[in-house]
Amino acid sequence: MKALIVDDERLARNELKRLLENFPKINIVGEAANAEEAVELIDQLHPDLLFLDIQMPGKTGFDLLTDLEGYVPEVIFTTAYDEYAIKAFEFNALDYLLKPIELHRLSEAVQKVEEEFDRQKQLTETVKDNTTVLSENDQVFVKDGEKCWFVRLGNVRLFESMGNYVRLYFDDQKPLVLKSLNALEDRLDPKIFFRANRKHIINLKYIQKIEPWFSGGLQVTLRESGDKIEISRRQAIRFKELLSL
Incomplete structure (x- = not known):
């Protein structure tokens, strides 16, 4: 699955990329240092998953998700602060990882991603069996x-x-x-x-x-x-x- 890393700290992006080498199913297609760059890349690349920092210069990770229209990837928040956890799950985040990210916690988050994509695949196959557009009279x-x-x-x-x-x-x-x-x-x-x-x-x-x-x-x-x-x-x-x- 295609993943995009959004974090204003270059060292944090590099460390996450290093950790993600342990998960061959995760294909990192890009990285962004702020919300504005991320919106453009999401429009261009349509990633399946965001590894998203919360506190960034300018707009926060929450602001970024609010700005997205139509297509919204799955989200795993990566942050040094634990006080945003409740708000993160209000945005339907799959997981919330505290920095410095530990490999076992990243493994748990990736497993959640895989389970969610399996569920979505089953739903998609069900929809394909019944793709009739519903009108106002239905x-x-x-x-x-x-x-x-x-x-x-x-x-x-x-x-x-x-x-x-x-x-x-x-x-x-x-x-x-x-x-x-x-x-x-x-x-x-x-x-x-x-x-x-x-x-x-x-x-x-x-x-x-x-x-x-x-x-x-x-x-x-x-x-x-x-x-x-x-x-x-x-x-x-x-x-x-x-x-x-």
């Missing part, structure tokens, strides 16, 4: 705990990523389903459902108001609920092209 069965719904997709105004789950918003309901937002995006009709940012897919027919937002982005207000969703700067370009604004 109905889907949703189960959350003891509650069940048979929902017309056109009635879902918003999909929100919650770790390994997605929350669906329709009527006054908001159940969770065990599915990634990326996998769900692959199944939804792109003429109706739009990936607004890393965490949200919106139903275009529910947009009530569009406003300019920070850094060239947009903010949309959804009718009925009044939810305000930010469309990131990168996605705002696609959004304007899609709606010919």
Whole structure:
């Protein structure tokens, strides 16, 4: 699997590369000294995995992940500070390695990566067996705990990523389903459902108001609920092209 190392310290990058020589399945395709360089390399190389430092000059590792749109690699944080661990796992990190990195901890992290990629491969094969794009008129069965719904997709105004789950918003309901937002995006009709940012897919027919937002982005207000969703700067370009604004 392709890996990208993001760390502002050259010696730390070299030491991690040395340790990773013990794991032939990890192919280091590049390295970056800051978040800006990393974003460009992620767009170019589409790595499967980031070894990501948190404290860097300029933007932090968390800022980097927030800036990513659409494609987001798996992440193992590498840092000298333990106080960011809880926040790291809010970003769905596979592991959190404290510097100086010990070989046995790196081995545990790599094993988690391999297990996650095996799981994703199985999911991908399942999706390939059922690749029909779902339209707004299709109905889907949703189960959350003891509650069940048979929902017309056109009635879902918003999909929100919650770790390994997605929350669906329709009527006054908001159940969770065990599915990634990326996998769900692959199944939804792109003429109706739009990936607004890393965490949200919106139903275009529910947009009530569009406003300019920070850094060239947009903010949309959804009718009925009044939810305000930010469309990131990168996605705002696609959004304007899609709606010919």
